[in-house]
Amino acid sequence: MQALRETLHETWRFYRKTLTLVLTGTREYYLWCLLLLSIMFLGLLFYLPQVYTGLITTNMKDQVVWGLYIANFTYLVGVAAAAVLLVVPAYIYQFGPIKEIVVLGELFAASSIIMALLFVMVDLGRVDRFWHMLPLIGSMNFPNSLLAWDVIVLNIYLVLNLLIPVYLLVKTYYGKEPNRKFIVPLILFSIPMAVAIHTVTAFLYNGLPARPFWNASILAPRFLASAFCSGPAIIIIVFQILREYTFIKLEDRALFKIAELMAYAMFLNLFLLMSEMFKEYYSNTVHIASLKYLYEGLHGKNALVPWIWVGTAMNLIAFVIFLFPAMRKRLSTLNIGCILIIAGVWIEKGPGLVIPGFVPDPLGEIYEYMPNFTELFISFGIWATGLLIFTLLMKVAIPIASGEFSHAKYIEERPASDWQ
Amino acid sequence: MRDKLYTRREWIRNLCLTALSGSAISLISSCGKEEVEDFLQKHFLEMTREEKEALITRLEARYLKKYGRKFKVSAQEAIPDTLWGYGLDLSRCIGCRRCVYACVEENNSSRLKPQSQWIRVIRLKKGSLVDLENSEHYYNPDLVPEKDFLYMPVQCQHCENPPCVKVCPVHATWKEPDGLVVVDYNWCIGCRYCIAACPYRGRIFNWAEPNVPSDQWNTSVHYLGNRPRMRNVVDKCTYCIQRVRVGRYPACVEACPTGSRKFGNLLDPQSEIRYVIENKRTFRLKEDLRTEPKFYYFFEA
Ligand code: SF4
Ligand code: SF4
Numbered sequence: 001m002q003a004l005r006e007t008l009h010e011t012w013r014f015y016r017k018t019l020t021l022v023l024t025g026t027r028e029y030y031l032w033c034l035l036l037l038s039i040m041f042l043g044l045l046f047y048l049p050q051v052y053t054g055l056i057t058t059n060m061k062d063q064v065v066w067g068l069y070i071a072n073f074t075y076l077v078g079v080a081a082a083a084v085l086l087v088v089p090a091y092i093y094q095f096g097p098i099k100e101i102v103v104l105g106e107l108f109a110a111s112s113i114i115m116a117l118l119f120v121m122v123d124l125g126r127v128d129r130f131w132h133m134l135p136l137i138g139s140m141n142f143p144n145s146l147l148a149w150d151v152i153v154l155n156i157y158l159v160l161n162l163l164i165p166v167y168l169l170v171k172t173y174y175g176k177e178p179n180r181k182f183i184v185p186l187i188l189f190s191i192p193m194a195v196a197i198h199t200v201t202a203f204l205y206n207g208l209p210a211r212p213f214w215n216a217s218i219l220a221p222r223f224l225a226s227a228f229c230s231g232p233a234i235i236i237i238v239f240q241i242l243r244e245y246t247f248i249k250l251e252d253r254a255l256f257k258i259a260e261l262m263a264y265a266m267f268l269n270l271f272l273l274m275s276e277m278f279k280e281y282y283s284n285t286v287h288i289a290s291l292k293y294l295y296e297g298l299h300g301k302n303a304l305v306p307w308i309w310v311g312t313a314m315n316l317i318a319f320v321i322f323l324f325p326a327m328r329k330r331l332s333t334l335n336i337g338c339i340l341i342i343a344g345v346w347i348e349k350g351p352g353l354v355i356p357g358f359v360p361d362p363l364g365e366i367y368e369y370m371p372n373f374t375e376l377f378i379s380f381g382i383w384a385t386g387l388l389i390f391t392l393l394m395k396v397a398i399p400i401a402s403g404e405f406s407h408a409k410y411i412e413e414r415p416a417s418d419w420q
Numbered sequence: 421m422r423d424k425l426y427t428r429r430e431w432i433r434n435l436c437l438t439a440l441s442g443s444a445i446s447l448i449s450s451c452g453k454e455e456v457e458d459f460l461q462k463h464f465l466e467m468t469r470e471e472k473e474a475l476i477t478r479l480e481a482r483y484l485k486k487y488g489r490k491f492k493v494s495a496q497e498a499i500p501d502t503l504w505g506y507g508l509d510l511s512r513c514i515g516c517r518r519c520v521y522a523c524v525e526e527n528n529s530s531r532l533k534p535q536s537q538w539i540r541v542i543r544l545k546k547g548s549l550v551d552l553e554n555s556e557h558y559y560n561p562d563l564v565p566e567k568d569f570l571y572m573p574v575q576c577q578h579c580e581n582p583p584c585v586k587v588c589p590v591h592a593t594w595k596e597p598d599g600l601v602v603v604d605y606n607w608c609i610g611c612r613y614c615i616a617a618c619p620y621r622g623r624i625f626n627w628a629e630p631n632v633p634s635d636q637w638n639t640s641v642h643y644l645g646n647r648p649r650m651r652n653v654v655d656k657c658t659y660c661i662q663r664v665r666v667g668r669y670p671a672c673v674e675a676c677p678t679g680s681r682k683f684g685n686l687l688d689p690q691s692e693i694r695y696v697i698e699n700k701r702t703f704r705l706k707e708d709l710r711t712e713p714k715f716y717y718f719f720e721a
Binding site: 053055056066128151207357361 | 459466533540542557574587589590591592609610617618624625626627628651709
């Protein structure tokens, strides 16, 4: 009884302290959160009419039924997968500098998955019926529908990526050693899951013979390769920011190591793209239509052409930057490369993958889709939500990792009134 | 097998839903009774006969209130030993689109903003019959037919092997025993995965609340067919399930001025569609995808 009361008391203290941590900060911190909150609010203002009038408030039509939301979803799944795959070398090779990244990387993955799931939710016409998809309660079409698979693996992955870092952090808070028997299998399990979320998402498109653009077996490998570029690129930038604003001391060496991995990934990505290009252009069958629409326009319709070329150019330049150690080992060029990759892969993997699948439609009609303000602002709102979640997680995780926020400290500091 | 599975599942579901609705009493009392009913409504195939009847009474009352018209909602089941099949004579079709508009009226499809049509007639150059990439969807001459073109109406082909059913994450769409592919509009979550999967553009999304002038409602409806839909769900051609299950022709068959459209039971050797298959040169669209459409295009031999 006494023990239970103590535990409850302790938990409550922990929450209270966490809340204080989250609610207090520098001026910059408040401004940043305020900015994110207002973007989220704006997104909500656009989302409500979409729910109550219908998806007609977007620019999607029967010809192109998925647009910006699903594009962002696809991209974020890749980012989330890659964030964890970065964690692997830290554990397996005990590569010192990366080890600090583990907890943060997984929290980042969790934030990305939450964003990805939010993008699916805003795309659903009837969110009110979401429970139809839940296993047992609803009527999930498992194992036939890849969307059902995706919901399952994404949620498992989300739970893993919250469980592992939270467990490690709580242990650190109490100054205890984590139970390796418990946590190592979980971490190892998160590796195949990272591959799984990405593969399943690729298969979601891949399994549609009606859409030749996606119905190519190279799709899943391409997904993985491009995710290995964009995910780490974002991480490199995020960690530099954290290093700037928090105590976290991250050696440049760790960043350069990641950059080296990215060079290989980008090579693979470009190689797979080239293979696909060769097959389509050399055989030149009817299946080339979507690819043509994307890269050179079809029947005079070419809305995506400038985008994809800018994206491809970005990827190529970034590849060159990462290829030469001299360039990837200088922070300024490294950062340029990362930003190019983040944007380039977004274009290629997001809109560049989703939209051409629908153009031309199965009866040959071409509808040139471009997102409208509703879609843009809702998307910004979701990105802001993800960033806010990540910021708040960091606000708690970093002081714990640094030892600044710990149980031992609390015991030292607690006021006399708490004694008894 | 389905039944057994569902009893256990139902139990769990009821438990969860009770908990859910119990904990959300304040929320639920703040929104209308209709919303609650809709929210808790079961999958059509899992309802008992009594539940279906209650549902239909409820819907009829609701439609009366909402649209000011007295609807007759049917939930008639498939006639045994039938498998509906369609035939379309490409040498006769003149591309007048009367079927398109007959369908819109029969099936209570949205008229304007958005306009929703289940049949699409495409115009192809003579000499390249299935070159869909060069099809014209919005041809609009003063007079049809035009000399150099032929016309191909396309609607849901009621595949025996329907990819749309395979991909739906929630079983909101399925193939009935008589071969009709239908949607439970109250179960669909509006993800549009089925539209992505359909190779024939057979499925249409209700991007907004469908809009039909109140004097133009067809009040004789089927639950799985032409009953009034709601926003953000998918719908599609059902070969006029409300008609064919009571022995009538689909509306498009009746509307066609050239008699290009044939319809019948594929299992009945005496049916029109069997005659077409045996005596004409038929083909099906995109047979390479193995969707096995029950929609046969043919030419006068
Ligand atoms: S034509 Fe399309 S909608 Fe109709 S059954 Fe086949 S796949 Fe489904
Ligand atoms: S839109 Fe509706 S019918 Fe189509 S796949 Fe999604 S839930 Fe199923």
